[in-house]
Amino acid sequence: xxxxxxxxxxxxxxxxxxxxxxxxxxxxxxxxxxxxxxxxxxxxxxxxxxxxxxxxxxxxxxxxxxxxxxxxxxxxxxxxxxxxxxxxxxxxxxxxxxxxxxxxxxxxxxxxxxxxxxxxxxxxxxxxxxxxxxxxxxxxxxxxxxxxxxxxxxxxxxxxxxxxxxxxxxxxxxxxxxxxxxxxxxxxxxxxxxxxxxxxxxxxxxxxxxxxxxxxxxxxxxxxxxxxxxxxxxxxxxxxxxxxxxxxxxxxxxxxxxxxxxxxxxxxxxxxxxxxxxxxxxxxxxxxxxxxxxxxxxxxxxxxxxxxxxxxxxxxxxxxxxxxxxxxxxxxxxxxxxxxxxxxxxxxxxxxxxxxxxxxxxxxxxxxxxxxxxxxxxxxxxxxxxxxxxxxxxxxxxxxxxxxxxxxxxxxxxxxxxxxxxxxxxxxxxxxxxxxxxxxxxxxxxxxxxxxxxxxxxxxxxxxxxxxxxxxxxxxxxxxxxxxxxxxxxxxxxxxxxxxxxxxxxxxxxxxxxxxxxxxxxxxxxxxxxxxxxxxxxxxxxxxxxxxxxxxxxxxxxxxxxxxxxxxxxxxxxxxx
Numbered sequence: 001x002x003x004x005x006x007x008x009x010x011x012x013x014x015x016x017x018x019x020x021x022x023x024x025x026x027x028x029x030x031x032x033x034x035x036x037x038x039x040x041x042x043x044x045x046x047x048x049x050x051x052x053x054x055x056x057x058x059x060x061x062x063x064x065x066x067x068x069x070x071x072x073x074x075x076x077x078x079x080x081x082x083x084x085x086x087x088x089x090x091x092x093x094x095x096x097x098x099x100x101x102x103x104x105x106x107x108x109x110x111x112x113x114x115x116x117x118x119x120x121x122x123x124x125x126x127x128x129x130x131x132x133x134x135x136x137x138x139x140x141x142x143x144x145x146x147x148x149x150x151x152x153x154x155x156x157x158x159x160x161x162x163x164x165x166x167x168x169x170x171x172x173x174x175x176x177x178x179x180x181x182x183x184x185x186x187x188x189x190x191x192x193x194x195x196x197x198x199x200x201x202x203x204x205x206x207x208x209x210x211x212x213x214x215x216x217x218x219x220x221x222x223x224x225x226x227x228x229x230x231x232x233x234x235x236x237x238x239x240x241x242x243x244x245x246x247x248x249x250x251x252x253x254x255x256x257x258x259x260x261x262x263x264x265x266x267x268x269x270x271x272x273x274x275x276x277x278x279x280x281x282x283x284x285x286x287x288x289x290x291x292x293x294x295x296x297x298x299x300x301x302x303x304x305x306x307x308x309x310x311x312x313x314x315x316x317x318x319x320x321x322x323x324x325x326x327x328x329x330x331x332x333x334x335x336x337x338x339x340x341x342x343x344x345x346x347x348x349x350x351x352x353x354x355x356x357x358x359x360x361x362x363x364x365x366x367x368x369x370x371x372x373x374x375x376x377x378x379x380x381x382x383x384x385x386x387x388x389x390x391x392x393x394x395x396x397x398x399x400x401x402x403x404x405x406x407x408x409x410x411x412x413x414x415x416x417x418x419x420x421x422x423x424x425x426x427x428x429x430x431x432x433x434x435x436x437x438x439x440x441x442x443x444x445x446x447x448x449x450x451x452x453x454x455x456x457x458x459x460x461x462x463x464x465x466x467x468x469x470x471x472x473x474x475x476x477x478x479x480x481x482x483x484x485x486x487x488x489x490x491x492x493x494x495x496x497x498x499x500x501x502x503x504x505x506x507x508x509x510x511x512x513x514x515x516x517x518x519x520x521x522x523x524x525x526x527x528x529x530x531x532x533x534x535x536x537x538x539x540x541x542x543x544x545x546x547x548x549x550x551x552x553x554x555x556x557x558x559x560x561x562x563x564x565x566x567x568x569x570x571x572x573x574x575x576x577x
Contacts, residue, residue, distance in 0.1 A: 010152075011153075012148050012155060016138065026169045027126070031169045031172065042119040042123045042172060043114065043122055049072030051089070051093070052083050054094060055112070055113030058098075059113050072084050081272065087268050088218070089175045089217050092217070093121075093173075100118040126167075127169070129168070133182075133183075137155065137158070137184045137187075137365050141154065146372050157310055158371070161390065163308055163401070166401055168180075179214065179217050180365065184368075186211060186224060187224075194231055205250070212259075224366075227366070230327055230332070283574075286342075291349075293344040296340065297340070302349075302350035304360055306356075307356035308357070310394065311360065313370075313386075315367070316370070317372075318332045318333055318369070320373045320374055320377055323377075332366065343357070347443035353412045354412075355404040406426075408430045432498075433523065435523075436518060437516065445479070446576075446577055448573045450573050451569065452569070452571075453470075464557070465553050466553065467553055469551065470552075471549075472547060475573040477575065481539075482571065482572045483539075485567065486566075486569075487535075487567045488564075488565040490532070490562060490565060491532070491561075492529060492561040494526050495560050497523065499557055502520050503551070504552050505550070507548065507551070513548055516538045531565075554567070
């Protein structure tokens with residue numbers, strides 16, 4: 001009884017219980033249902049690609065029936081299709097998939113991999129790995145003898161104050177909560193290895209298994225291995241033991257175990273393409289010479305510290321480890337700098353449609369060390385100020401999470417102007433009010449001009465379709481189409497965002513192939529006589545035709561009073577190098 005009492009008076013345990021209840025509530029309200037109370041597809045976006053392995057293997061028993069979608073099912077030169085994503089997320093969710101499959105049979109749902117029981121099983125998987133990750137962060141922080149209060153505060157802030165909430169509850173089919181959980185577990189196993197006086201073999205084997213799973217989910221996260229020596233008690237311990245580690249038979253057994261698990265991915269590639277090794281991310285890669293570090297950290301489009309400011313405190317907090325453990329502080333600082341660099345070097349530095357900089361969620365177990373230490377060391381006024389700042393940042397995260405879920409924040413094309421316009425706004429009238437499109441040029445691609453037209457000085461007042469540019473384009477061996485449109489116009493009355501649209505439309509005769517629409521104004525204009533100059537870019541990933549009719553025009557839906565001063569459109573066929 002005294003043991004139970006001590007557990008429930010431990011602030012970190014109480015915080016874990018509170019997080020569990022809140023996460024379950026959020027999942028039922030935001031995860032498995034949309035904001036209107038309807039059932040939503042939990043398995044969506046990139047999550048469809050991660051999940052695809054499971055129905056392909058266990059239900060369809062065949063990879064060949066899939067068709068390319070230029071999103072995650074791609075085609076090799078031999079016309080064989082393959083899933084571009086790594087299989088780790090599917091492996092981690094497979095027990096829950098089995099549960100969903102059995103439940104579908106028991107409750108009369110279709111056993112197709114996507115009915116409601118499968119969707120709910122992935123929602124449960126996200127919650128399970130969230131709790132597992134937080135549990136091992138708690139255990140990790142305890143090995144450093146941090147106060148129970150600081151550990152509890154860290155757990156609360158990680159969930160409520162960061163985008164971990166979004167990617168464990170709203171988007172659990174994405175890979176991040178699984179990486180977060182495994183990396184947190186790996187950090188704990190390493191600490192137990194270094195701090196244990198008993199046999200260490202089990203920790204080495206455990207570390208190798210977990211590391212293999214981390215790499216299978218997202219290979220670049222294998223860089224977490226860099227932290228292995230720095231999680232020792234001090235530099236002297238590492239210096240005295242590293243030769244013993246390298247000379248141990250257990251180390252080589254662990255390496256073989258790790259390689260054996262990693263072999264799952266080449267095997268899956270072979271089953272799909274008859275090739276053991278492929279670069280699955282066709283048309284994507286790293287720009288190591290041009291990292292977008294400032295954009296990744298500070299931009300209004302997708303800045304890590306802009307949308308998750310609490311992590312700025314965690315980053316600064318690493319400095320406070322220099323007094324307690326200089327070796328650890330150096331390792332954490334070096335690792336974080338490298339991770340920022342590698343994340344900023346990916347060609348699509350904003351990582352598509354998402355909330356904040358989602359790759360950093362994977363290493364929140366590392367940043368928990370930076371977040372916890374100020375709470376452990378600060379006293380009196382300093383701690384009060386720290387709490388005040390953290391509460392403000394947490395409140396901001398919760399509001400922005402709500403805005404993201406309710407489509408007030410654009411998941412891809414935010415700017416400073418848009419951010420300021422909806423700052424702290426939660427009313428439904430702000431839903432989907434933004435215009436503009438700013439895709440980035442595909443990585444390592446050769447662009448060939450196939451369309452270039454322009455118009456100028458057109459009075460669009462009361463004209464539904466204005467400034468129409470139209471031409472047949474010819475493309476051979478195209479890997480998609482890239483379109484750039486520059487528009488200048490002057491308004492003579494207030495304009496809503498959805499009242500005037502820029503349309504880019506591809507047709508084969510009268511049959512529509514694909515199209516994009518975008519509001520002409522970035523934000524609603526509440527005054528007349530304003531001049532605008534905007535650039536729009538669109539990436540037609542699915543375009544594979546040899547010929548098509550391309551139309552670019554202004555759709556004046558509300559027949560507003562404005563003049564089109566000029567519009568220039570260019571289109572390019574894409575060929576990956």
